Every structure is written in structure tokens, then in C-alpha cells.
Amino acid sequence: MKVRKIVTIIEEITSEGGREVNPPARVAIVAAVIENPWKGQGFVEDLSEGIEATASDVGALLAPAVLAALGATAEAYGKAAIVGLNGEIEHGSALIHTLKFGDHFRVAANATTLLPAVEKRGPAGVVFDIPLKHITDATIRSHHQSIEVRISDAPHPDELIIALAAAAQGRPQQRLADLSTEL
Template structure:
């Protein structure tokens, strides 16, 4: 696996809806910009070799970094794979939609739910939204949120941006009734 760069973004929300958020709401994202292991090979019918060579290492690398950047226990989390224009969306999906990748984050965050995800193909500098959900109960509405990310010089056409995101809380100023009130 060739990593060109790692980008860390920490967002601290101090005001929402004209009201102070205290303590500030924190969301962290760590993204690795890697060479697409299938770039230049045409259609690859079996992606297993690239998954085996990269997915677990990526999960093991990014999981502690995003939790360290958050500086608090994670309550919500998500993942992303943004594929450069010379790749397929399936290339990004292959790396992040495997337990070899996601279990590292689940274990590090003491989580049990599946990681919500975004995967897409885009040009260098494309913005993408990472969906987040609660780490142990995906039906907790307060933790359904999204963080927007952009790596200015990535992905190049033959690269993939693989990212993990974590939030230390639900949405600032959330006030929706629990899902159970509608069932």
C-alpha cells in the first residue's frame, strides 16, 4: 500500500441555531490518500487480493488516529471511500465494506453497529459527506449526522481517499423525540 498523505480535520462546533454549544461538539476525520491497488488493470473480476493486501492495514492505521484526534470517546462514527476518476466505485467499496477494515474501528471505539458509509468516484478536490450514526444503536436519532470533507489535492485519477470519522456526541441542539415515540 502506497500512502501519499494523511489528512486530519477536527471540527469544533461552539454555536448552533444562535445558541452556545457547551461543551463544544467535536467531530474528527482522518483520511488516507492511497494508490488505487486496481488502477491501470482494466476490469478486475476478483478484488480479493487487493482487499487482503490493504483493507486491514488501512483500518488499523486510521482507527487510532481518528480517535486520538477526537480527544474524547466516540459516540458516533462513519467511513468513506472516494475513488479517483480512473477507478471504479467498487474499488473503494472493496476496501471499506469488509470486516477486515471496519472491525478495527468498531473495536477501538467499543462499538457494535455497522459503520455508515459513503463511496463515490470524483475528481481531485471533490467534497464528500460522511454519514455518522451511534456506535451501539443506529436508531438513536440524535447521532444521525453528517460531516463534510474535502482533500484539496485528492484523489488523483489513480488514487482512493479512505476516511474514518468520529463524533463525541450527537448533533448540537438536537431535539427530536426518540424513534420509539413514533412506533
């Protein structure tokens, strides 16, 4: 795995809807900008070699980093794979939709749910949203949220952005009734 750079973003919301958020709502994102392991190979029928060479390593790199950046217990989480213009969306999906990648985050966060994800192809500076859901119960509405991300110089055409996001809470000032009230 060739890493060009690691980007860490921390957001703290201190006010929402004209009211104080106390403690501040905290979300962290850690993204690795890596060389696409299928760069220059044309269409690759079997992606397993690139998955084996990259997925676990990038998961092991990002999972502890995003939890350290969060500085709190994660209650919600998500992932992203943004593919440079010379790659296929399947390249990003191949890396993040495998237990070799996701289990690093699930184990580190004591989570049991599947990680919600976004996959997208775009030029350097493309804006993407990482969806987040509760780490143990994907039906908890308060934790359904997203965080917008942009890395100004990534991905280059033969790169991928692989990112993890974690939130220490649900949406600030959430007021939706529990899903069970509609069943």
C-alpha cells in the same frame, strides 16, 4: 499499501441556533490518500487480492488516528471511500465494506453497529459527506449526522481517499423525539 498523505480535520461547534454548545460538539476525520491497489489492471473480476493487501492495513492506520484526533470517547462514527477517476466505485467499496477494515474501528471505539458509509468517484477536490450514526444503536436519532470533507489535491486519478469520522456526541442542540415515540 502506498500512502501519499494523511489528512486530519477537527471541527468544534461552539454555537448552534444562536445558543452556546457547551462542551463544544467535536467531530474528527482522518483520511488516507492511497494508491488504488487495482491501478492499471483494467476490469478485475476477483478483488480479493487487493482487499487482502490493503483493507486491514488502512483500517489499522485510520482507526486509532481518528480516535486520537477526536480526543474524547466516540459516540458516533462513519466511513468513506472516494475513488479517483481512473478507478471504479467498487474499488472503494471493496476496501471499506469488509470486516478486515471496519473491525479496527469497531474494536477501538467499543462499537457494535455497522459503520454508515459513502462511496463516490470524483476528481481531486471533490466534496463528499461522511454520514455518522451512534456506535451501538443506529436508531438513536440525535447521532444521525454528517460531516462535509474536501481534500484539495485528492484523489488523483489512480488514488483512493479512505476516511473515518468520529463524533463525541450527537448533533448540537438536537431536539427530535426518540424513535420509540413513533412506534
